[in-house]
Amino acid sequence: MSIPALLGTFMGLIFLTALTVGVHYGVDLGGKGNLIAAMVIATMKASLVLAFFMHLVFDKRYNFMIFATSVLGVVLFISIAFTDVSQYEPMVQQRQADLAKAAEK
Amino acid sequence: MDAAAHESHDAHGHDHHHDPRLAHHFEDHQHQFDTGKLGIWLFLGQELLFFGGLFCAYSIYRGLHPEVFEEGAKFLNTNLGAVNTVVLLFSSLTAAWSVRAAQLNNKKGLILAIVLTIGCAFGFLGIKYVEYSHKLHEGVFWGQSFHPTREILEEAHVTPGVVPMPAEDGSVDPKAEKIAMLKPNLHTFFSIYFMMTGLHGIHVIAGILVYLWILRRAIRGDFNSEYYGPVDFTALYWHLVDLVWIYLFPLLYLIH
Numbered sequence: 001m002s003i004p005a006l007l008g009t010f011m012g013l014i015f016l017t018a019l020t021v022g023v024h025y026g027v028d029l030g031g032k033g034n035l036i037a038a039m040v041i042a043t044m045k046a047s048l049v050l051a052f053f054m055h056l057v058f059d060k061r062y063n064f065m066i067f068a069t070s071v072l073g074v075v076l077f078i079s080i081a082f083t084d085v086s087q088y089e090p091m092v093q094q095r096q097a098d099l100a101k102a103a104e105k
Numbered sequence: 106m107d108a109a110a111h112e113s114h115d116a117h118g119h120d121h122h123h124d125p126r127l128a129h130h131f132e133d134h135q136h137q138f139d140t141g142k143l144g145i146w147l148f149l150g151q152e153l154l155f156f157g158g159l160f161c162a163y164s165i166y167r168g169l170h171p172e173v174f175e176e177g178a179k180f181l182n183t184n185l186g187a188v189n190t191v192v193l194l195f196s197s198l199t200a201a202w203s204v205r206a207a208q209l210n211n212k213k214g215l216i217l218a219i220v221l222t223i224g225c226a227f228g229f230l231g232i233k234y235v236e237y238s239h240k241l242h243e244g245v246f247w248g249q250s251f252h253p254t255r256e257i258l259e260e261a262h263v264t265p266g267v268v269p270m271p272a273e274d275g276s277v278d279p280k281a282e283k284i285a286m287l288k289p290n291l292h293t294f295f296s297i298y299f300m301m302t303g304l305h306g307i308h309v310i311a312g313i314l315v316y317l318w319i320l321r322r323a324i325r326g327d328f329n330s331e332y333y334g335p336v337d338f339t340a341l342y343w344h345l346v347d348l349v350w351i352y353l354f355p356l357l358y359l360i361h
Contacts, residue, residue, distance in 0.1 A: 001205055010198040014191065017354075021187050024359040031171060031361055038355035045351045053201040054344045060139070063146040070150035074157035081161050082168065089169070 009052040145338040177294025178360035179261040186358035196225030197347040200340040207333035219320045251292030
């Protein structure tokens, strides 16, 4: 990789780090809004690292596909776990409420 | 090479005019390099799934109890986290630079880039040590061992409230001054924090060990523009460690 490309990637990463810290201290987008902003910036940083430092843009497509498959695996893993949690959480809440009521009596 | 090279093997399967760095089962350096690269990408994919388990635990706990994470993050030093992010990003730059130097047959540049990468890795661990030792010294442990001291509660500015503060000697008098209320299960945040940053730290240590080996080989003059796979693959691993930290930093330190 050429020196300007290396330094440009690095400067981009530093800029995005400063941006995410700045947003954290300076901008209130609500709890969810700030989380989404932080994750969008982190994903931009991750893409810079993957594309240039890890040469995925110049590389064989196959290596990218391996990594993309892994990312998909993690996304599926977390979303399926979340479906499970959201399915059972109301039952847990109900049970806790019942127990609290029983304790009062 | 190819067919001609194969025919020149003797009865023992050895080719005496053969580059010793090219394993016999590869046709040429490009073949060897591509195979190694496929291997390291498979390993990195596996690493991602491996960390994915922890990210899953994090997401579920945070989804159910966001208040625990908001309060827990107050105990972390955002400045140290940000400095460590920059240190790790710089080490990724030098790691990428080491690959460039190897490709250009620049032995001095290669050695310098590797030494800088190792230096940054030690810097990262040093800052992490400062953070860890401060927390452990102030009773901020994981799980049931979580007994934060008065100093760190004041330092973290946790919500003023209802629960009596522990005295200097750690004992709790119910009539004591009530200045801090800790969220129930706050220790869960620190279980997750120590587990995730600890596992990441172990990866940094592993990276240092591999880079020391690469440094030894670089000084010996093993690498050139034709053979630099190990430099490239180690850098790829190092970038993945950086990648994990890119997500850990906002998820742990930058909670609103």
